[in-house]
Amino acid sequence: xxxxxxxxxLKALEGFSFKxxxxxxxxxxADLACTVAFKLAREEKKRPQEVAEEIVSQLKIESDYIGSxxxxxGYINFFASYEFIEDTINYILDSDENYGSLNLGGDVLIxxxxxxxxGPLHIGHIRNSIIGDTLARIFEKAGVDVTTHYYVNDMGRQxxxxxxxxxxxxxxxxxxxxxxxxxYVAINRYMDEHPEKxxxxxxxxxxxxxxxxxxxxxxxxxxxxxxxxxLEGAGETLKNLNVTHDEYVWESRFVRxxxxxxxxxxxxxxxxxxxDNAWTVDLSNFGYDKNVVIRRENGTTxxxxxxxxxxxxxxxxxxxFINILGSDHKLIGNxxxxxxxxxxxxxxxxxxxxxxxxxxxxMSTRKGKFISADELIEKVYxxxxxxxREREFSEEQKREVARAVAIAALRYxxxxxxxxxxxxxxxxxxxxxxxxxASYIQYSHARACSILRKAVGNGMPYLEFxxxxxxxxxxxxxxxxxxxxxxVERVIRELRPNVFADYVMxxxxxxxxxxxxxxxxxxxxxxxxxxxxIVDACRIVLRNGLELLGIEPLERx
RNA sequence: GGGCCCGUGGCUUAGCAUGGAUAAAGCACCGGCCUUCUAAGCCGGGGAUCGCGGGUUCAAAUCCCGCCGGGUCCGCCA
Numbered sequence: 001x002x003x004x005x006x007x008x009x010l011k012a013l014e015g016f017s018f019k020x021x022x023x024x025x026x027x028x029x030a031d032l033a034c035t036v037a038f039k040l041a042r043e044e045k046k047r048p049q050e051v052a053e054e055i056v057s058q059l060k061i062e063s064d065y066i067g068s069x070x071x072x073x074g075y076i077n078f079f080a081s082y083e084f085i086e087d088t089i090n091y092i093l094d095s096d097e098n099y100g101s102l103n104l105g106g107d108v109l110i111x112x113x114x115x116x117x118x119g120p121l122h123i124g125h126i127r128n129s130i131i132g133d134t135l136a137r138i139f140e141k142a143g144v145d146v147t148t149h150y151y152v153n154d155m156g157r158q159x160x161x162x163x164x165x166x167x168x169x170x171x172x173x174x175x176x177x178x179x180x181x182x183x184y185v186a187i188n189r190y191m192d193e194h195p196e197k198x199x200x201x202x203x204x205x206x207x208x209x210x211x212x213x214x215x216x217x218x219x220x221x222x223x224x225x226x227x228x229x230x231l232e233g234a235g236e237t238l239k240n241l242n243v244t245h246d247e248y249v250w251e252s253r254f255v256r257x258x259x260x261x262x263x264x265x266x267x268x269x270x271x272x273x274x275x276d277n278a279w280t281v282d283l284s285n286f287g288y289d290k291n292v293v294i295r296r297e298n299g300t301t302x303x304x305x306x307x308x309x310x311x312x313x314x315x316x317x318x319x320x321f322i323n324i325l326g327s328d329h330k331l332i333g334n335x336x337x338x339x340x341x342x343x344x345x346x347x348x349x350x351x352x353x354x355x356x357x358x359x360x361x362x363m364s365t366r367k368g369k370f371i372s373a374d375e376l377i378e379k380v381y382x383x384x385x386x387x388x389r390e391r392e393f394s395e396e397q398k399r400e401v402a403r404a405v406a407i408a409a410l411r412y413x414x415x416x417x418x419x420x421x422x423x424x425x426x427x428x429x430x431x432x433x434x435x436x437x438a439s440y441i442q443y444s445h446a447r448a449c450s451i452l453r454k455a456v457g458n459g460m461p462y463l464e465f466x467x468x469x470x471x472x473x474x475x476x477x478x479x480x481x482x483x484x485x486x487x488v489e490r491v492i493r494e495l496r497p498n499v500f501a502d503y504v505m506x507x508x509x510x511x512x513x514x515x516x517x518x519x520x521x522x523x524x525x526x527x528x529x530x531x532x533x534i535v536d537a538c539r540i541v542l543r544n545g546l547e548l549l550g551i552e553p554l555e556r557x
Numbered sequence: 558g559g560g561c562c563c564g565u566g567g568c569u570u571a572g573c574a575u576g577g578a579u580a581a582a583g584c585a586c587c588g589g590c591c592u593u594c595u596a597a598g599c600c601g602g603g604g605a606u607c608g609c610g611g612g613u614u615c616a617a618a619u620c621c622c623g624c625c626g627g628g629u630c631c632g633c634c635a
């Protein structure tokens with residue numbers, strides 16, 4: 001709805017010598033403010049206030065949604081009309097679960113998580129998952145046909161090492177991804193402690209990798225078994241976080257289906273490959289110091305080669321493709337994009353996020369130095385359960401609520417931070433529910449549900465919003481509600497889902513403000529109906545917003 | 558050494574894209590509010606030269622240059 005208001009304001013400002021779009025912005029002093037007078041004042045050698053007044057006197061307002069316009073200190077302030085806020089509430093109530101949707105169309109492939117199958121997901125990986133999954137939900141809401149992929153690095157050295165690790169140290173009976181990590185850590189430790197064996201193991205690794213790439217049956221079975229175990233565990237973790245993938249795409253697929261050969265011949269045709277011992281692509285014209293190796297001396301391919309093939313496939317199947325990657329992939333990611341551009345393919349849009357590190361330093365699966373997502377989930381869950389232990393819920397309800405609150409806290413904690421900011425993980429903060437902003441939002445939603453439940457119980461659930469009954473707080477709240485799709489749009493444009501987390505939070509704050517100062521059930525006829533409409537609209541916005549964040553909107557807590 | 562990212566009250570962050578009206582939240586701290594729709598809440602208070610220095614501009618947390626501090630990458634690993 002706010003998008004409509006904005007476009008009406010822009011339309012009213014058409015026909016002047018400036019591009020209204022670049023001067024109209026949201027403001028705390030108005031619903032929309034235009035700052036163009038400052039710019040023009042200089043050119044015309046007048047005071048901004050004069051210029052602004054002149055513009056306003058020439059304004060052609062045809063929209064019913066623009067209630068008033070005023071000039072303050074050179075700012076042109078636009079205010080929405082009663083009609084606008086009435087339409088907003090009615091539109092929200094009518095659209096219900098569809099409120100906030102856009103109709104962008106098209107399709108997008110979102111590749112996220114894609115952690116190496118050498119152990120369980122740790123708290124760095126799930127930052128990736130949460131950004132990717134939230135983005136996927138928001139694209140879906142925007143009317144884009146979304147497919148999500150987990151790209152599985154099944155041909156990597158780690159898998160070969162793990163195969164050897166299991167051979168030497170066995171496979172423990174526990175959650176399979178954790179068992180995989182034990183074998184992987186064990187063989188790495190063994191190599192550190194027995195440097196004399198290192199060469200022998202490396203030779204075996206190389207042989208395993210070659211045989212897997214050739215499609216050797218026996219080796220394939222070993223690799224598959226390791227990868228499937230790791231993936232089985234990761235999938236379970238992701239499901240607990242409300243994250244799902246449409247497909248797990250194994251990189252070996254692109255070796256087997258000819259895409260790797262195709263991408264190599266495309267590069268050859270452009271004369272980009274230097275065939276020394278290994279094959280490399282020269283990117284010195286693009287500012288890279290070193291060539292990118294795409295084929296080893298022994299004839300096997302590298303991660304980047306298969307990734308190029310994967311992106312050839314993406315080019316053939318999707319309009320847009322977005323990858324969520326840790327910032328340590330920046331160099332290789334940019335190299336990949338530049339190579340694709342050279343051969344006339346579209347590069348992926350990449351969302352880089354900075355590391356999640358521990359107070360004592362960065363994590364490493366290889367060294368077994370990490371906090372697994374499972375452990376985090378379990379501890380946060382237990383903490384959440386403690387808080388509701390005394391409530392009058394059944395045991396099953398308590399578990400459900402604790403789970404929903406725990407996952408909400410986790411997801412919100414990761415998503416609220418801008419991707420480019422590094423995070424230092426802190427147990428104390430992760431488990432401190434006093435500062436868990438997600439449960440605050442869930443709580444606001446539950447409060448709204450509670451009022452509506454009681455209204456129905458009293459037999460007077462009739463809703464009738466009336467713009468002229470609005471207090472300033474109510475007006476402010478409704479204006480915020482109208483901005484749902486503006487927030488969705490912004491996430492799509494900037495690929496930064498944290499701005500949406502902020503939006504939902506703002507709605508919750510405004511709702512709680514309204515809640516404590518505006519009695520609903522106790523109010524008289526019209527006011528009661530009017531406020532019930534606001535409560536229901538807030539309920540819808542909070543519920544839809546939480547769902548986009550992958551958080552369960554509880555009705556009681 | 559080079560590239561990229563980060564640096565905002567004591568702590569964690571938002572705002573930076575497209576410069577604009579007293580820099581916004583949470584935690585922590587201080588003081589209030591449960592016979593009234595869920596106190597996982599609300600209200601009030603103290604606390605910030607927006608890392609430092611320059612520049613552009615009527616106007617800079619936001620743009621430009623330099624510096625400092627932290628992170629990260631620079632493998633025939635992924």
